[in-house]
Amino acid sequence: MSDIANGIIQAVDLIVTLNPEVMQIAALSLYISLSATIIAALIAIPAGALIHFNDFYGKRAVIIIIQTLYSVPTVVVGLILYLLISRSGPLGILGLLFTPQGMILGQTVLIIPIMMGLVISALSGIDKSISDTLVSLGATQFQKIVEIVREARFAILSAVVLGFGRAIAEVGVAMMIGGNIRDHTRVLTTAITLETGMGNFALSIALGIILLVIALIVVVILNLITSALSSDMQQIAGGGPHG
Amino acid sequence: MIRIERLGRSFGPKEVLRDISLEIRKGEVFTLIGPSGSGKSTLIRLIDLLDSPTSGKIFFDGRDTAGSEKDRLAIRRRMSMVFQKPAVLNTTVAENVAFGLKFRGESAVEAEKKVRFALNLVGLSDLYSRRAITLSGGEMQRVALARAMVTEPEVLLLDEPTANLDPVSSEMIEDLIVRINKRFGTTIVLSTHDMLQGQRLADRIGVIMDGRLAQVGSSLEIFYQPKGRQIARFVGIDAINGGQVIENTGGHALIRVGETCFEALTPIPVGKQVSLCIRPEDVTLTPSDSVSEKTSMRNRIIGRITKIVPSGPFVRVTVDCGFVMVSLITRRSCTDLGLSLGARVIAGVKATAIHVIPEEGNSSR
Numbered sequence: 001m002s003d004i005a006n007g008i009i010q011a012v013d014l015i016v017t018l019n020p021e022v023m024q025i026a027a028l029s030l031y032i033s034l035s036a037t038i039i040a041a042l043i044a045i046p047a048g049a050l051i052h053f054n055d056f057y058g059k060r061a062v063i064i065i066i067q068t069l070y071s072v073p074t075v076v077v078g079l080i081l082y083l084l085i086s087r088s089g090p091l092g093i094l095g096l097l098f099t100p101q102g103m104i105l106g107q108t109v110l111i112i113p114i115m116m117g118l119v120i121s122a123l124s125g126i127d128k129s130i131s132d133t134l135v136s137l138g139a140t141q142f143q144k145i146v147e148i149v150r151e152a153r154f155a156i157l158s159a160v161v162l163g164f165g166r167a168i169a170e171v172g173v174a175m176m177i178g179g180n181i182r183d184h185t186r187v188l189t190t191a192i193t194l195e196t197g198m199g200n201f202a203l204s205i206a207l208g209i210i211l212l213v214i215a216l217i218v219v220v221i222l223n224l225i226t227s228a229l230s231s232d233m234q235q236i237a238g239g240g241p242h243g
Numbered sequence: 244m245i246r247i248e249r250l251g252r253s254f255g256p257k258e259v260l261r262d263i264s265l266e267i268r269k270g271e272v273f274t275l276i277g278p279s280g281s282g283k284s285t286l287i288r289l290i291d292l293l294d295s296p297t298s299g300k301i302f303f304d305g306r307d308t309a310g311s312e313k314d315r316l317a318i319r320r321r322m323s324m325v326f327q328k329p330a331v332l333n334t335t336v337a338e339n340v341a342f343g344l345k346f347r348g349e350s351a352v353e354a355e356k357k358v359r360f361a362l363n364l365v366g367l368s369d370l371y372s373r374r375a376i377t378l379s380g381g382e383m384q385r386v387a388l389a390r391a392m393v394t395e396p397e398v399l400l401l402d403e404p405t406a407n408l409d410p411v412s413s414e415m416i417e418d419l420i421v422r423i424n425k426r427f428g429t430t431i432v433l434s435t436h437d438m439l440q441g442q443r444l445a446d447r448i449g450v451i452m453d454g455r456l457a458q459v460g461s462s463l464e465i466f467y468q469p470k471g472r473q474i475a476r477f478v479g480i481d482a483i484n485g486g487q488v489i490e491n492t493g494g495h496a497l498i499r500v501g502e503t504c505f506e507a508l509t510p511i512p513v514g515k516q517v518s519l520c521i522r523p524e525d526v527t528l529t530p531s532d533s534v535s536e537k538t539s540m541r542n543r544i545i546g547r548i549t550k551i552v553p554s555g556p557f558v559r560v561t562v563d564c565g566f567v568m569v570s571l572i573t574r575r576s577c578t579d580l581g582l583s584l585g586a587r588v589i590a591g592v593k594a595t596a597i598h599v600i601p602e603e604g605n606s607s608r
Contacts (some may be wrong), residue, residue, distance in 0.1 A: 129330040136291050136324040137343040137390065141314060147342070151332050 007205020014206055015213075026210055027185040031037055032100055033168035034218070036107035040167075041160050045149070046110050048119030053145055063120060069113035071224030074172025077110045082176050098179040103187070106173035111163035118162060123148060157226045168215060188214075244269040244398060244430045245290060250299035252285055259285045260454045263299070267398075267432055271331065272424050274441040275434040276465075278453035278477060283434035284327070287402045288449070290432060291324045304397075323391035327403040329383040331375035336386055339375045343394040359548065362390040365419060381412025388419055392427075399423065401433040405440065413440075420444060438478050443465060450474050467522065468598050475520045475600065482518040483566050484602065489513065498599065501565045505592075506541040509599035516602040525596035526570035528560060530580055531587040540591035544568065548586050551577070562590050 014022045051062060085096045085105075096102035126148050134144045149156065171189040178185030180194060188211045195204045228236050250263040260282045267273045271414045288294045290301060291310055292315045303306045303318045322374045323343070331339050337358050344354040362368050365385040370378065375386060384404060391399060392464045401420065405413035421444065424431050435441050441448050442462045450469075452565045458470045469475040475482045483500055490497040491513050498505045498517060511517055531545055546564030553559075560570045582588065 127330060129326060129328055130332060132288075132293055133326065133330045133387075134342065134346075135293055136319070136322075136326075138316065138320040138346045138394065139342075140346070141312075143346050147332065 003201040004205055006202035010202045010208065011209040013204035015210065022155035022207070022210065023187055024183065025188055025191050025207070026214060028100065028185075029168060029189075029211070030214055030218075032103050032174075032187060033107060033164060035104045036111060036167045037160060037164040039104070040108045040111045040115050040163055043108075044159070044163070045156060047112075049123060049145055049149060052120050052123040053141075053159070066113050066117045066120070068151045069115060072110070072113070074110060074170040075176065076151070076172075077106060078173040078176030079105045081109065081173070095175065096186060098181060100178070100185060103174055103178045103185060106177045107167040107170065110170060110173055111166050114166060115159045115163040118159030119156055122152040122159060126151050127153055135230070153226055157222060161222055164218060164222075165215065168211065168218075181206050245432075246302040246305075247290075248300045248302070250289065250301065251287075251297050252282075252289060252294070253297045255365060256574075258454060260289075260296075263456045265449060265456060265459065267430065268431055268447075270424075270428050271446040272420070272431045272433065272444050274440050274445035274448045275432070275443040275451055276436065276448055276530055277434075277457075277479075279436055281451045282454040283436075283451055284402050287324070287400050287432065287434050290398075291320045291322055291400050292322075297400060320394070321396060322400060323394060323400040324395035324400040324402065325384070325387045325404050327406050329380070329387040331378070331383055331386060331426055333376050334374070336362070336370045336373050336378070339386055340390045340393050342390060347394065357393050358389075359395040364385075364392060364423075365389045366415075379412075381408050381415065384408060384412065384416055385419070387418065388423075392423060392429075395427070396429065398430045398432065401431065403434055403436065406436070417444060438466075450477070450603050452477070469520060469600070471600060471601075475518075475598075480520045480522055480598075481567065481569050482520045482570070482600070484518050484520055485566070485600075486517045486602075488515050488517060488599075495594070496599070503544050503565065505597060506594040507597035507599050508594060517599050518602050520598040520600060521568070521592055521596060521600050523559060523569040523571035525592055526568055527591040528562070528570050528572060528580065528582065529589045529591060530582070531589050541594040542592045542597070544590045545587060546590055548582060548584055548588060551582065551584060562588060564590060568592075 030111070044069065081102070082097070085091045085094060087097070096105060128199055130151060131144060131148060134147050139147065169189065171193060174180070174187050174190045175193070178187065180186050180192065182188040188207050192204045192207045195207065245267040247263055247265040250260060251258065252260040263286065275286060277283050285294070289296055295309070295521070297378065306318065308315060308318055319452070332342075340358045340361055341354050344357060349357070359368065362371060365388050367382065367385055367389065370382065375383070378386065388404075404420075405416050408416065417440065420431060420433065423429050433444060445462055446497070447459065448462050448465045450457045450465060452473055457474055458465060465474070466478050469478055469480065472482050486498045486500045486505070488496050488509070488511055489499050489504070491509070491511070494508055494510055496507055496509050496511065498507055498519065500519070505519060507519065511518070527540065544564045546562040548560055549563045551558055552563035553574065554571075556574055557571050558574050559574060560582060562568045562570060570590060
């Protein structure tokens with residue numbers, strides 16, 4: 001119990017004093033996971049829309065595979081990626097192993113399925129009558145998709161937030177691809193693992209609290225962006241091709 | 244304006260529309276009536292090019308609509324549609340109304356002017372910046388109507404626009420439909436299962452039964468000369484069955500039903516089995532003890548009142564004359580005449596008010 005209490009005190013202390021090492025770890029965590037979230041969103045939202053708005057043979061099967069990948073263990077993604085990007089692997093030439101870029105790649109791969117799956121269900125949640133209404137009002141296929149994505153914006157935001165949560169909270173990829181190298185690839189989760197192993201429980205708790213504070217800030221900002229997007233997306237849709 | 248030729252639409256093995264041929268004229272209000280599930284919505288969706296027919300063709304202003312998606316979009320943009328369930332997007336009323344203009348690349352300044360005009364048309368100017376999902380059903384449907392009209396369509400399609408609305412909102416929508424047609428000359432195609440609404444609004448009516456266009460005509464033709472018992476029942480006529488033509492002198496026929504003889508006008512020859520369609524409002528009731536006087540009522544049948552059902556300012560009185568006759572009279576005359584259950588009355592109906600149709604299934608005999 002005292003470890004938890006000490007952890008809280010230490011967390012406040014580390015934050016208030018802007019401890020350089022902790023700040024560097026926290027910043028790297030945020031940089032890697034946010035980059036992974038943005039890249040994954042840029043892939044998952046259009047890909048999810050593509051799957052949702054097209055009818056093709058095996059669509060159901062594709063969706064089931066995506067949903068299955070929600071539960072892929074982070075260490076399995078880490079392992080497969082390790083084999084691909086390690087020096088002797090097919091992508092070894094890129095030199096991504098033990099780099100932040102490699103970790104971004106790993107976390108992106110990890111969270112694409114969950115984002116894509118939730119984007120598909122967000123779009124499925126929009127009533128068919130909305131789609132009919134848009135088409136009857138003279139929307140092109142592209143204009144229709146933009147409006148439906150916009151209509152589903154809050155559910156899509158949830159998909160992105162969940163993706164970010166899974167990215168910043170995972171250890172497997174960060175450890176296997178990053179290697180927990182001090183000042184280089186050490187992030188909050190790998191630091192917590194290390195400190196716990198060394199018996200520095202209070203510091204681990206402090207790092208955990210910092211991780212949650214970062215998550216809180218990111219979620220609040222994403223929510224603000226989504227609300228503001230309601231009016232911005234209009235211009236994007238208006239600028240689309242007119243048939 | 245719109246010509247439909249031998250149109251058919253199947254969903255899997257289910258044939259929803261069969262062999263529909265129809266011409267909708269420029270500037271008219273055309274109503275499709277028929278029971279729920281008869282294919283009205285499917286036909287309206289096909290006209291709006293939201294769906295493609297399995298067979299047959301639709302011509303819009305002389306142009307075949309079965310072209311490329313680009314051509315279909317261009318034609319679709321000359322029409323607008325209002326759905327049974329109004330779908331509004333989660334944004335302001337003004338933005339909802341502006342969608343059609345936005346899709347057509349209209350400038351923001353121009354769009355705002357048109358949106359204000361359209362909202363004014365449906366009487367919702369005050370709700371300009373309200374969130375659309377907070378509106379009532381009737382208001383949403385008026386927003387849908389403004390949204391449809393803002394692009395100045397040549398054809399306005401309405402699929403059961405008042406089916407989910409309260410009477411006051413329905414009346415408001417009906418008034419708007421009439422005003423739009425008069426003021427802008429918009430061709431209007433409306434579907435409804437409410438035949439009275441069809442009668443109130445339409446220049447011409449098409450009756451759809453089981454995916455077929457059963458009859459097309461003016462409301463008078465549909466309501467007084469239904470082609471067949473199914474249509475008769477749908478438009479609110481209780482047909483008297485089991486009649487037989489026993490005499491026919493140049494179209495003036497005597498028809499026997501059980502013990503009673505009716506006089507009616509029909510070219511159907513002697514010996515044929517027929518049904519008699521009589522609109523309840525054409526049946527008069529006289530207490531049977533009143534002094535018989537000369538009258539133009541050619542048919543006077545004695546019966547006993549078995550049911551009195553109030554219906555608004557009217558009363559539906561069911562009279563058992565060996566067969567059932569229904570009379571629609573005002574509440575007032577019901578009281579004045581002292582009609583009550585079990586009372587004997589004389590049901591009167593003019594020969595000209597009887598519409599004779601061949602009995603189905605026996606017509607080949």
